[in-house]
Amino acid sequence: MRLSTVILPIHRWSEGQQTWRRAEDLGFHAAYTYDHLSWRYPFRDGPWFGALPTLTAAAGVTRRLRLGTLVTSPNFRHPVTLAKELISLDDISGGRVTLGIGAGGTGFDATALGQELWTPRERADRLGEFMPLLDRLLTEAEVSHEGAYYSAHEARNIPGCLQRPRLPFAVAATGPRGLRLAARHGQAWVTTGDPKLYESGTPEQSVEALRRQAAGLDAACAEVGRDPRELDRILLTGFTPDRARPLDSVGAFVDFAGRHRELGFTEIVVHWPIPDSDFAADQDVFEKIAVEAAAQLG
Numbered sequence: 001m002r003l004s005t006v007i008l009p010i011h012r013w014s015e016g017q018q019t020w021r022r023a024e025d026l027g028f029h030a031a032y033t034y035d036h037l038s039w040r041y042p043f044r045d046g047p048w049f050g051a052l053p054t055l056t057a058a059a060g061v062t063r064r065l066r067l068g069t070l071v072t073s074p075n076f077r078h079p080v081t082l083a084k085e086l087i088s089l090d091d092i093s094g095g096r097v098t099l100g101i102g103a104g105g106t107g108f109d110a111t112a113l114g115q116e117l118w119t120p121r122e123r124a125d126r127l128g129e130f131m132p133l134l135d136r137l138l139t140e141a142e143v144s145h146e147g148a149y150y151s152a153h154e155a156r157n158i159p160g161c162l163q164r165p166r167l168p169f170a171v172a173a174t175g176p177r178g179l180r181l182a183a184r185h186g187q188a189w190v191t192t193g194d195p196k197l198y199e200s201g202t203p204e205q206s207v208e209a210l211r212r213q214a215a216g217l218d219a220a221c222a223e224v225g226r227d228p229r230e231l232d233r234i235l236l237t238g239f240t241p242d243r244a245r246p247l248d249s250v251g252a253f254v255d256f257a258g259r260h261r262e263l264g265f266t267e268i269v270v271h272w273p274i275p276d277s278d279f280a281a282d283q284d285v286f287e288k289i290a291v292e293a294a295a296q297l298g
């Protein structure tokens with residue numbers, strides 16, 4: 001099982017770059033960041049920098065660490081411009097980029113471009129067109145497409161990704177439509193658990209919900225004729241009923257990760273500690289988990 005982290009883009013690079021370097025020094029498999037224009041309290045009225053420029057800068061101060069978004073969405077992205085930026089980032093990083101991608105949500109920045117708030121069905125519809133087009137843009141030298149939501153006219157993406165045939169997609173999904181997209185286009189599946197359990201659910205209920213989601217992914221893979229073992233399974237922590245408890249100690253984290261490894265998860269992602277937020281944690285314990293828990297989990 002791999003251990004990765006999320007580093008929120010809340011610090012000027014003169015300070016923030018130290019965190020990315022430290023993540024590599026601690027041996028994390030990957031470091032991701034949110035691809036948002038702003039986020040919820042207490043971050044909404046504070047500093048918040050762009051995901052792709054941040055990852056590009058991180059590529060320059062690291063050598064081994066994989067880099068990625070958790071997650072990019074159609075809320076304020078277009079496949080044509082996103083593809084060009086991803087190809088560039090993949091090249092600059094030496095082929096270390098993973099694109100976390102999902103339908104996006106409501107609030108925070110979902111209407112930042114002045115659009116009306118999309119319904120869950122509308123978000124799913126857009127992602128259903130966005131992802132296949134992005135897949136083509138990252139694998140074909142020239143793409144034209146006229147769709148319901150997105151168009152491309154002789155969009156050229158030469159030389160393509162350094163990773164072949166393209167950089168991997170980690171698809172965030174919980175429902176049938178999203179899981180089918182993960183099965184068809186993803187190299188990994190991402191979940192944060194069942195959001196309905198966040199406030200009042202139990203850890204046991206969360207495990208069962210994740211088990212059902214994983215079964216849904218297996219069914220989606222069978223539907224498209226794909227071996228489900230081909231997809232990595234990533235749990236982004238901090239949104240299950242356990243909340244911060246897995247970061248209380250190395251033992252607590254190993255127990256948490258072990259329960260989820262039994263469900264088939266291959267990667268656990270923890271948030272880099274941020275004081276006075278939902279992601280507050282003891283930094284020394286966090287770093288001890290990064291080193292010792294990863295070794296115990298193998």
